[in-house]
Amino acid sequence: MDLTQGTTKEKNLRAKKMILWFAIISLIMSFAAWTSAFIVSSSRPDWLKDFQLPNSFAISTVVIILSSFSFILAKRALKHENRKATTLWLLATLVLGVFFIYNQFSGFQQIIDQGYNFTGPTSNVTMSYIYLIAMVHILHVVVGLICLLVVIYNHFKQKYQSSNMLGFELAATFWHFIDILWIYLFLFLYFVR
Numbered sequence: 001m002d003l004t005q006g007t008t009k010e011k012n013l014r015a016k017k018m019i020l021w022f023a024i025i026s027l028i029m030s031f032a033a034w035t036s037a038f039i040v041s042s043s044r045p046d047w048l049k050d051f052q053l054p055n056s057f058a059i060s061t062v063v064i065i066l067s068s069f070s071f072i073l074a075k076r077a078l079k080h081e082n083r084k085a086t087t088l089w090l091l092a093t094l095v096l097g098v099f100f101i102y103n104q105f106s107g108f109q110q111i112i113d114q115g116y117n118f119t120g121p122t123s124n125v126t127m128s129y130i131y132l133i134a135m136v137h138i139l140h141v142v143v144g145l146i147c148l149l150v151v152i153y154n155h156f157k158q159k160y161q162s163s164n165m166l167g168f169e170l171a172a173t174f175w176h177f178i179d180i181l182w183i184y185l186f187l188f189l190y191f192v193r
């Protein structure tokens with residue numbers, strides 16, 4: 001398919017989707033670099049090999065998976081022009097996203113309660129990597145929540161219909177990406193020592 005073909009609207013749609021995918025690819029490369037550095041650093045003599053992730057991180061994993069399902073249900077409801085169900089599932093996604101962040105911070109508090117801080121005399125390189133990776137992911141979840149708030153606002157303004165869902169679809173794609181990214185990061189941090 002020739003990307004220069006089509007109406008101005010079609011070209012605009014393709015350009016916006018392409019920009020999102022370029023951003024996602026750059027984020028994948030960033031997190032790949034951090035997890036690679038984590039693996040390389042794990043050979044250090046001061047590396048914690050017996051550390052277990054707090055349960056709050058497992059709970060947040062379940063929560064973010066549920067949020068992806070609620071976003072899928074919102075999209076399905078919008079395709080069927082069911083505005084009430086779309087609203088319900090979008091708000092459920094928002095609440096689950098906030099609950100994800102709450103659980104992440106609960107996990108950080110559990111790490112601090114074990115005596116490990118991000119920096120300073122009570123920190124170590126293992127915990128610093130865990131803080132860094134999880135905090136950068138949380139920042140992206142915050143971006144996802146902002147996108148979700150824009151989608152909810154536009155939904156209330158009746159901007160989206162089954163035939164016009166671009167902003168909705170872009171936000172959903174990003175949300176699903178940060179979901180999949182967290183599953184990878186959780187499994188990585190859980191199994192790689």
